[in-house]
Amino acid sequence: MNEGLPRISGPPTLEDVAWTAGVSRATVSRVINGIRNVDLEIQERVKQAIVLTGYVPNQAARSLVTRRTGAIALIVSGAGGGEDDSFPHRVFADPFFGRVVGGVVGFLRPLGIYPTLVFADTPQSRDQVIGYLRQGNADGAVLVSIGTEDTLPKLLADTSLPAVLFARPARPIPITYVDVAHRTGGKLAADHLFARGCRRLATISGPLDVPAAQDRLAGFQDAMAVHGHPYLPCAEGNFTLSSGEVAMERLLAEHPDIDGVFAANDLMAQGALLVLRQHGRRVPGDVAVVGFDDSSAALACRPSLTTVRHPVEDMAAEMGRLLLTHIERPDQPVTSRIFEPTLVIRESA
């Protein structure tokens, strides 16, 4: 072990370690990459040399030859036609995205891999993203896309880069995704409201061009039809708190005798709660309210919100798992996974 000899300059390289340990680069490489067939004594010597030199492998050099970066992209893609510049600022206003990001990060972190956070809302930024990916900056991507007009899932699928979507794409494309059984969720809400005696129900839906919103509504309506209530007032919102307020106002104006409301997400339910209180309705006494998601908003509500749990963190973790599988075996067929929602009963219904 050629200990005290002077090194040239810059950070230590494999060569330095090899020289220090008195072996070849290849052997050091083997030890580092955990390949067997290396004498135990030599392994020890190499390990010492690594510590001695303070060596860390250079990722760029490694990537160049392995054609793997060890990085994955986490893309948040909006439908935006490029109106304004506030997209990154708006995204996290909905607790939903924080949960996705948290779930992905939480899963990847123990593996020592950190996602690259990519936002794409304009057509221009979508191209930029594809370019970025084609430069080989990531081995794959998980994508959460909002709005139905988003072309990125398609573009991504065309790159033949491993990718996994959050939520089934509006138009069918051959790509792996994770989703929750939205219809079941709607049914859960309907059954609960019906069981607690509500008979004059209404619903605040999400934007009806979004599959998830359609399905939540359909699940709710179908279940209520089974209970003998085929026609229900419905106001369309856009998943924001204020749209929930507007919708609730309308519903209340048109149907003052409402005794139960299902909102397609917690934020809109929160808005509904505020409006109901303003109108002097007691919740759940006069009107019962059920939300969807079980986001942090559900707990911030007063009364706290009974809601359908969307297991976003688990789903995000599964996205990560599926992506890693795809990267491992790029030829594997696309396989999606649907999670089951559950009802979380709190004070509002």
Added chain:
Amino acid sequence: MNEGLPRISGPPTLEDVAWTAGVSRATVSRVINGIRNVDLEIQERVKQAIVLTGYVPNQAARSLVTRRTGAIALIVSGAGGGEDDSFPHRVFADPFFGRVVGGVVGFLRPLGIYPTLVFADTPQSRDQVIGYLRQGNADGAVLVSIGTEDTLPKLLADTSLPAVLFARPARPIPITYVDVAHRTGGKLAADHLFARGCRRLATISGPLDVPAAQDRLAGFQDAMAVHGHPYLPCAEGNFTLSSGEVAMERLLAEHPDIDGVFAANDLMAQGALLVLRQHGRRVPGDVAVVGFDDSSAALACRPSLTTVRHPVEDMAAEMGRLLLTHIERPDQPVTSRIFEPTLVIRESA
């Protein structure tokens, strides 16, 4: 221009482009990197060849020689001793982090650079992160750290990797940071409450080991002292909604005649609002409430929250700008920047 010739395999390389354009690799490289001294006609030929071949530069190869990755890390670091595994899930519960991330992403995106999202809460994960950085996975890092016991800022400073902090570190270390003038913010709140006639004030502070919380409190107290009220009831919270509720309950129990409250962030102010309503106090009629941050929570409150604006997005963007400067000139001295808060008047005060 050797058009129709068969290429070998894999994605196109510089070599392919050079061959197609009938020039050397070096020339193509020059064109791509925008180096002058290239004949205009040849430039054109090369550009055509690039389109023809569908060439994109390989980032790994580039990094290997330039020693630049073009990537930067966005680190969220908690004080955590490693209790549980929910850190990534918890982080985004506070709208604050979403704003930081949004600000950083918004600034970097037009530059075609996407941050790597790194969470570090346990001592173990901190080491992992340092290792990751030392592998040359990023040219620099922006760090938002919570809690005073966090050792990462120090570790980072020791790496001599360019870095910028969000908020002044608890213990002074030689590192660039951005911050807001917390004391001024506290003063803004005090002056406003005093001006609207409140004379029996109380405050809900953040965790008092956090410099920002100390400063907001001190600014508030100092200003009130100037107005002739040197002693004010204070309850300590931890920046969460429920801690705001608890604090407000306590304050109300001990000082039932309170007519004004300053909470050190919006989430706690929101909690205070809920408790006040529960106790039948009208806001702002009976009790005026001022928050801090101007986060999304401020708008979700009813009544909407008068608050001190913390220009988080701008500050995050500035972090990005400062970091890029540091990367450009690593020898440059550390230079921090303090932003001024402003008062946003809404309904609650």
Added chain:
DNA sequence: CTGAAAGCGCTAACAC
């Protein structure tokens, strides 16, 4: 103004 050639640090055949 352009080309030739020397690596950047590492892995992976392939010999020994």
Added chain:
DNA sequence: GTGTTAGCGCTTTCAG
């Protein structure tokens, strides 16, 4: 088992 060697794709002197 271990060493030798040939690149991975690119930038960058250095000649011409």
